[in-house]
Amino acid sequence: MNPLDLDQLKGKWSAQSRELDAQLTLDLDAVRRLQTARTRSALGWHRGGLLLQLLAGAAGIGVLALFALRHGGEWPYLLAALPLLGLLIVHFIVDARQWLAVKRIDYSAPVAQLRATLDTLLQRRLRLVRGVIYVSPLIWWLMVMVTLKGLWNIDLLDWMHPSVLPISALAGVGVIVIIELSSRAIARRFPDAPALRRFLDDLAGPTFQRASEHVESQLRFEREISEHGAQRALHARAQQLSEPLETARAGLQRRVSLGLWLASVLILCTGGFNALHGGDASALPPGVLLHVSAIVWLILSVRHRIALGSPSPDGGDVHRWGEHLRSAVRARRVVMQSYVVASPLLVVALVQVLSLAFAAIDLWQSLGLAVWLGLGAIVAIAITLLFLRWRERRDAFATSAVDALSLATLERSNRLADAAISADGEVPRARDAA
Amino acid sequence: MSTTHRDDAFLAQLQQHKAILYKVANAYCSRREDRGDLIQEILIELWRAWPRFERGGAFAGWMQRIAINVAISFFRGESRRIRDALPIEDFGMDLAAADRVLDAEGDDLRALHQLIARLDDVNRALILLYLEGYSQDETAAMLGLSATNVATRIQRIKQKLQRDYAAAEDTP
Numbered sequence: 001m002n003p004l005d006l007d008q009l010k011g012k013w014s015a016q017s018r019e020l021d022a023q024l025t026l027d028l029d030a031v032r033r034l035q036t037a038r039t040r041s042a043l044g045w046h047r048g049g050l051l052l053q054l055l056a057g058a059a060g061i062g063v064l065a066l067f068a069l070r071h072g073g074e075w076p077y078l079l080a081a082l083p084l085l086g087l088l089i090v091h092f093i094v095d096a097r098q099w100l101a102v103k104r105i106d107y108s109a110p111v112a113q114l115r116a117t118l119d120t121l122l123q124r125r126l127r128l129v130r131g132v133i134y135v136s137p138l139i140w141w142l143m144v145m146v147t148l149k150g151l152w153n154i155d156l157l158d159w160m161h162p163s164v165l166p167i168s169a170l171a172g173v174g175v176i177v178i179i180e181l182s183s184r185a186i187a188r189r190f191p192d193a194p195a196l197r198r199f200l201d202d203l204a205g206p207t208f209q210r211a212s213e214h215v216e217s218q219l220r221f222e223r224e225i226s227e228h229g230a231q232r233a234l235h236a237r238a239q240q241l242s243e244p245l246e247t248a249r250a251g252l253q254r255r256v257s258l259g260l261w262l263a264s265v266l267i268l269c270t271g272g273f274n275a276l277h278g279g280d281a282s283a284l285p286p287g288v289l290l291h292v293s294a295i296v297w298l299i300l301s302v303r304h305r306i307a308l309g310s311p312s313p314d315g316g317d318v319h320r321w322g323e324h325l326r327s328a329v330r331a332r333r334v335v336m337q338s339y340v341v342a343s344p345l346l347v348v349a350l351v352q353v354l355s356l357a358f359a360a361i362d363l364w365q366s367l368g369l370a371v372w373l374g375l376g377a378i379v380a381i382a383i384t385l386l387f388l389r390w391r392e393r394r395d396a397f398a399t400s401a402v403d404a405l406s407l408a409t410l411e412r413s414n415r416l417a418d419a420a421i422s423a424d425g426e427v428p429r430a431r432d433a434a
Numbered sequence: 435m436s437t438t439h440r441d442d443a444f445l446a447q448l449q450q451h452k453a454i455l456y457k458v459a460n461a462y463c464s465r466r467e468d469r470g471d472l473i474q475e476i477l478i479e480l481w482r483a484w485p486r487f488e489r490g491g492a493f494a495g496w497m498q499r500i501a502i503n504v505a506i507s508f509f510r511g512e513s514r515r516i517r518d519a520l521p522i523e524d525f526g527m528d529l530a531a532a533d534r535v536l537d538a539e540g541d542d543l544r545a546l547h548q549l550i551a552r553l554d555d556v557n558r559a560l561i562l563l564y565l566e567g568y569s570q571d572e573t574a575a576m577l578g579l580s581a582t583n584v585a586t587r588i589q590r591i592k593q594k595l596q597r598d599y600a601a602a603e604d605t606p
Contacts, residue, residue, distance in 0.1 A: 009565070
C-alpha cells in the first residue's frame, strides 16, 4: 500500500494546473459582456420605474395646473396650489434628467466610469429627496387643503381657525431646524452607520436601494477582510438569522408596522382636532401636546421598524444587526418611559381633548380654576414621584406599561437582539472547528 | 492609470491565472453545472473587488483568496444565484476540456480530489493553498488563522488523508 504523500503530489498538482491553463481559454470580452448585461438589466428596471414616476408626475402637474386655473379667483387656494405645482415640476425635471441620463449611459465605457455616473445620479436623487423632506413640514397643510377642495370641494379654510396655518408654518420651520440639526449630529457621530445608509437608500428608491445594499455588502466584506482577516469575513458574509429568529423578526416587523399605522391615525386625529380648535386656548395646548407625543412615537417606531429590517439581502453581520436593534429598542424604551412619567399630564390632556371633540364640553371652563389648580398639584406630585421612581429603577421602570405602549414589541425585540448577538458567538470559528 | 487601462490590467491578470477558477470550482462543486455557476460568481466578485486591489500586490494570492471566499459562501448555498448572467460557454471556457484533463489524471491525483471533497470547507481551502505552493504564513494571512494553527491543521489533514486513503485501499 502506497501512502498518499502530499508533498510528492504537489508536483503533479502543478503540472495539472499548467495543463488546465493550456486547455482553458478565457474570452475576456465575454467577461465584460457579463458585467454589462447585469448592469443593463438592473438599470432597465430603474428606467422603467423612472418612467412610471414621470407619467405620475405629468398627471399630477396637469391636475394641479387645472386646479389652479379653476380656482384662479380664490387666491388662498391659488397660493396653496402654486408651491405644490412648483415642487412637482422640479421633481419632474429631475426625474426626466435622470431618465435621460440612464438612457444615454454608454455600456461600452469602462466600468469605473459607469460606476461614477451611477454615484452622481444617486447623489442627485438624494438631494431631491432631501429637499422634499425639508419642504414637507411647510407644505403638508397646503396639500391637505388643495386635495380636499379639489376632490370633494371641501373648503378647509371655512373650518380651520385662521391661526392654524401660521402656527403650523412656524412648527414646520421648527421641524426643519430639528431635522437639519439631528441629521448633522447623526452624520457626525455615525458617519458610516449602515442603518443611516439604509434609511437614505430607502428614500432614494427601491432600485437604488438594491444597488446600494450590494455595494454596502461588498464594502463590509472587504472591510472585514482588511480588519479581521478572511475567516471572519467569511463568517460575516455567511451569517443569516436562523429560521426561528427570522420568523420572530418578521412577526415583530408586522407588529411595529401596525403601531406605525396607529401613530399615524393619532397624528391625523390630533391634527384635525387642532385645526378645528386653533384659536381656543383651552383646546390647543392639550391638542398640541398629544400631537407632538404622537409624532415622537411615530419617529421612534420608524426607527424601530428600520432596525428590524433584514440584516442584509445576502446575509450580513448578524452581530452588528443585533446591536443596532438593541440600540433602537433602548431609545424607544427611554421615550416610552418618559411617556409613563408624563402619563398624568397626558391623561388630563386626553380627557380634555375627548370631552371637547365628542361632547363639546370644555372641562377647563366647567370645572373652574380651583379644581384645576388642585388637579395640577396632583399631576405635578404624581409626575415627580414617577420621575424619582424612574431614576431609581432605570431600565426596570414600568416595563409592562412600556411594553404595552409599544404593542408588546420592545421586550420581544430585545430578546431577538440578544439571541442574534449570542447566536453570532456560536458560529463555529476556525479555532473551534480544529 | 485610466479606467480602460485598469480594466485591461485586470483582464490580463485574470488571463494568466484562470486555472485557479477551475481548480477552486472543482474542489467545491461536484456537479459540472455548479462549477460553471461558481466560476461566474467568482469572476463577478473579482471584478467588483478589483478597484480595491492593492497595485503591486500578488494577484494570484488575492484571486485565490476571493475565489475561496466565494466558493465557501456558494458551497453553503447562501450566495445569490445570477439569473441574468451569460452562459459559461460564452466565456470561451471549455469546461469539458478541463474535465478531460481531470479524467486523464493518475489514480493518486484522483484519490486526492476525492479525499479533498470529503473535507470541510476551511480545510478544503487550506489544502488547496498548500498544494498551490503557498507558505504557511501566506496561507495564514489569507484565511485569517495563525501560522501555527495552519501548520497544525495541515499536519492533521495530511494524516486524515493518509488514513482515508489507506482505508479506501483496504476496502475490497
